[in-house]
Amino acid sequence: MRTDDLIGALAQDHAAHPKPQPLRWTFVGAMAAGFGVAAIAFALTLGIRPDVASAILTWRYDFKFVVTLTLAVTSARFVWQLARPAADPRSAGLAIAAAPVLLLGAVLYELWAVPASGWLPRAIGSNSVACVVSIVLLSIAPLAAAFYALRRGAPLRPGLAGAAAGLLASALAAALYAAHCPDDSPLFGAIWYTAAMALVTGVASAAGRRLLRW
Amino acid sequence: MHGEEAQWADWMRAANAGGSEAYRRLLAALAPFLRRLAAQGFARAGLGTGDVEDVVQETLLAIHLKRQTWDADQLFTPWVRAIARNKLIDNLRRRGNRTELPIEDYANILPAEAAGEELSAREADRLLSILGGRQQEIVRAICVEDASIREAAGRFGISEGATRVALHRGLSALAAAYRSVEQ
Structure with missing residues (x-):
C-alpha cells in the first residue's frame, strides 16, 4: 500500500464523515445517559429512603453525597484527561485525593465523637452486603457509558483509563445508593462503599487493558 | 516548527469544519514529519529504516480514526507526536513478537519486495x-x-x-x- 494512496483514502473517508462528534460531547452525552439509566434503575428498585426529610438535616447523611460527588467530579476530570493523547493527566490524578482526604477527616471526627463501644456497630451497619452488591450493579450502566466514550477516545494508558472509568462509575453509583442507604456513619462508608468501588475499579482496569487499546 | 504548528492546526480546524482538501493537505504534510519521527525511533532501537513506512501508515490511520480527540484550543503537534510515539511503541513491540513467528505462515501472502x-x-x-x-x-x-x-x-x-x-x-x-x- 502506498502512503499517498492511503492518504487519498483517508481524505475520502473524511469527506464522507467530515465532522466527527468532538469527544467532549460524546463523553458528556454518554455519562448523562449512563447515569440516567442507573438513576431510573435505582428509583424503580431501591428508591430514596422513607425518612429522607429528617435524614437530610443530619450532616452524616449529607456528607455521603459530598464525598461521592467529589469523587465523581474529580474522577470524571481524570477520565477526560486520560482519554486524549496530548492531555496531561497528572494534576487531575492528584485531585482525586480530595475525596479520600474528606472521608479520612470524617472518619477521624467519628472516632472522636462516638465512644469506642459504638465504633463496631456503626462500621458493620445494617446491611453491608446489600450496599456492596447495589453499588456494583448500579455501576454497570455508567461504566459501559464511560467505556463507550473512551473507545472513541485514544487513551495512551488503557489500564489506567479503565480504572479511572471504574472509579467514576462507582462514585456515581455510590452517590445514588447513598440516598437509599440507612447507614450514615463515615465508618460504614469508609469500609463498604470503598470495598464496592475498589471492586468495580479493579475489574474496570482489567477490562480497560483489553478493550481500550487502539 | 512554529510555522508548521500554525499551518497544521489551521488545516485541521478547516478539516473539522468540513474541508476535505485541507484534510488531504494536512495528512500529506504530516507524512514526512511522521517518517522522520519513525526513522529516529527505529535508529534509537538499533533498527534499520526498512519498515518505517509501516509505522507512518499505522500512525496516519490512527490520526484519522482518532481525530475527534484533538481539541481546537490545544496545540496540534504534541497531539500528533503522542499518537506517533504510541504507534511506534506498538510497532516495536510487535516486531519483538514477530521474530518468534515462523515465516512460513506468511510466506504465501508476503508480497515480493x-x-x-x-x-x-x-x-x-x-x-x-x-x-x-x-x-x-x-x-x-x-x-x-x-x-x-x-x-x-x-x-x-x-x-x-x-x-x-x-x-x-x-x-x-x-x-x-x-x-x-x-x-
Missing part, C-alpha cells in the same frame, strides 16, 4: 489480506488501487453510501488488525 518503492508499506497489505470479503475489496480498491468512492461503488455494483460505510468499517478493521497481530 518492491525495490525502490520506499513510500510503500508491506504490513498494511498483509493485514488487508486477513480482513473479510467486501470490506477488504473496497479498502483495497480505494487504498491500494487509488479508486474513488464512486468508482469503487460502480465496480462492486453497490451504492456510494454503502461504499462509504464499507470503507469506514474497513479502515477501522485495518486499525484493529494491527492490534490483533500484537496479541
Whole structure:
C-alpha cells in the first residue's frame, strides 16, 4: 500500500464523515445517559429512603453525597484527561485525593465523637452486603457509558483509563445508593462503599487493558 | 516548527469544519514529519529504516480514526507526536513478537519486495489480506488501487453510501488488525 494512496483514502473517508462528534460531547452525552439509566434503575428498585426529610438535616447523611460527588467530579476530570493523547493527566490524578482526604477527616471526627463501644456497630451497619452488591450493579450502566466514550477516545494508558472509568462509575453509583442507604456513619462508608468501588475499579482496569487499546 | 504548528492546526480546524482538501493537505504534510519521527525511533532501537513506512501508515490511520480527540484550543503537534510515539511503541513491540513467528505462515501472502518503492508499506497489505470479503475489496480498491468512492461503488455494483460505510468499517478493521497481530 502506498502512503499517498492511503492518504487519498483517508481524505475520502473524511469527506464522507467530515465532522466527527468532538469527544467532549460524546463523553458528556454518554455519562448523562449512563447515569440516567442507573438513576431510573435505582428509583424503580431501591428508591430514596422513607425518612429522607429528617435524614437530610443530619450532616452524616449529607456528607455521603459530598464525598461521592467529589469523587465523581474529580474522577470524571481524570477520565477526560486520560482519554486524549496530548492531555496531561497528572494534576487531575492528584485531585482525586480530595475525596479520600474528606472521608479520612470524617472518619477521624467519628472516632472522636462516638465512644469506642459504638465504633463496631456503626462500621458493620445494617446491611453491608446489600450496599456492596447495589453499588456494583448500579455501576454497570455508567461504566459501559464511560467505556463507550473512551473507545472513541485514544487513551495512551488503557489500564489506567479503565480504572479511572471504574472509579467514576462507582462514585456515581455510590452517590445514588447513598440516598437509599440507612447507614450514615463515615465508618460504614469508609469500609463498604470503598470495598464496592475498589471492586468495580479493579475489574474496570482489567477490562480497560483489553478493550481500550487502539 | 512554529510555522508548521500554525499551518497544521489551521488545516485541521478547516478539516473539522468540513474541508476535505485541507484534510488531504494536512495528512500529506504530516507524512514526512511522521517518517522522520519513525526513522529516529527505529535508529534509537538499533533498527534499520526498512519498515518505517509501516509505522507512518499505522500512525496516519490512527490520526484519522482518532481525530475527534484533538481539541481546537490545544496545540496540534504534541497531539500528533503522542499518537506517533504510541504507534511506534506498538510497532516495536510487535516486531519483538514477530521474530518468534515462523515465516512460513506468511510466506504465501508476503508480497515480493518492491525495490525502490520506499513510500510503500508491506504490513498494511498483509493485514488487508486477513480482513473479510467486501470490506477488504473496497479498502483495497480505494487504498491500494487509488479508486474513488464512486468508482469503487460502480465496480462492486453497490451504492456510494454503502461504499462509504464499507470503507469506514474497513479502515477501522485495518486499525484493529494491527492490534490483533500484537496479541
